[in-house]
Amino acid sequence: MTFAxxxxxFVLILSIVVFFHEFGHFIIGRWCGVQVDAFSIGFGPELWARMDRYGTRWRIAAIPLGGYVKFHGDANGASVPDPDxxxxxxxxxxAVTFTAQPVWKRSAIVFAGPFANFVLAIAIFSGIFAFYGRTILVPRVGSVVEGGAGAAAGFVPGDLVLSIDGTPIDAFSKMQEIVSVSADAKLVFVVRRAGKDxxxxxxxxWRQVESPAGKMRIGMLGLKASTAPGDVREERYGPVDSVKLALTExxxxxxRTGAYLGGLVSGRESADQLSGPIGIAQISGQMAQAATKxxxxxxxxxxxxxxxxxxxxxxAPVPLLDGGHLLFFSIEAIRGQALNERAQEFAFRVGLAMVGVLMIFSTYNDIARLIQRLAGGAS
Structure with a gap:
């Protein structure tokens, strides 16, 4: 029961995200006149497959940890060319192979995968805001965590935050957004306290918090929102406002992801915060259970x-990933010719090794965190 x-x-969520990613490659490839040999959700032995009238084999495979679109003339599903x-x-x-297309078409096909992921996210967020709305908490302090940065600054329960560094604040979530990216930076708050500003x-x-990608460090003051009846309201949004909010989200x-990656490069963030399939599966299960309630x-x-x-x-500009292909295409556009086969083959091998190391490392983090939680529960 726990396994299920x-x-x-996890499999359902990953399959949805992968399907839209690969469908982005697929549909733009079709529009560009490229023959698609296979569209696969998962890797390994086929569980189900059928051939459509355009010659594309649609398949569901046994290992549901990704997927691929294989274009005509590719050696494999990673779009590694087969020149011979x-x-x-x-x-x-x-003429209908991927490699025969001009650089701009190949770039559009490759970029379409990540772009489809962003479109999916915006569509989902828009639907959530339109159908579920969101709970708005007035930016009033309900309680102050003892020993936190907010307590040291002099915040007291009942403070209503009006602005931060001159930016008007109309919701507690807006205050959280600013504070989360402002660790170690002094912020000037204007609050209404007992009728006076x-x-x-x-x-x-800096504080560590859990996220679907693992642990992340964000700025926090140690202030909790007021949940008094007058400080909570539910808001629904029309189509236009829902899309605007979805774009912002x-x-x-x-x-935040870019800030974390920048922190990794600068040494401010730790790579042990990354999560792999096990960590994402745990969060997927938790969200599925929350959905029942x-x-x-x-x-x-x-x-x-x-x-x-x-x-x-x-x-990411890593060979084997879409960003690596886009990097190669950029070099080709500048040089007027593609990198030679030996250079590309070497780059793909390096990219495969990098992705493999990342997968192993993130899975190790998941297992280490799981062991810590089990040990903590046992003690």
Missing amino acids: TYVIP AVAAMPAAER VTVEATPA TWQIVY VGLAPFLHLIAILSVSIGLLNL
């Missing part, structure tokens, strides 16, 4: 977050 609780939601096979084709057949200077401190995920919104929200994360990951 975590694995089934392409050279042996008749001219008409060679008071200035409070506070410096958020998607950008926030991109920004409060509706589908938490489950859909997780799909959107992971869709953005996978889109960003695939844009």
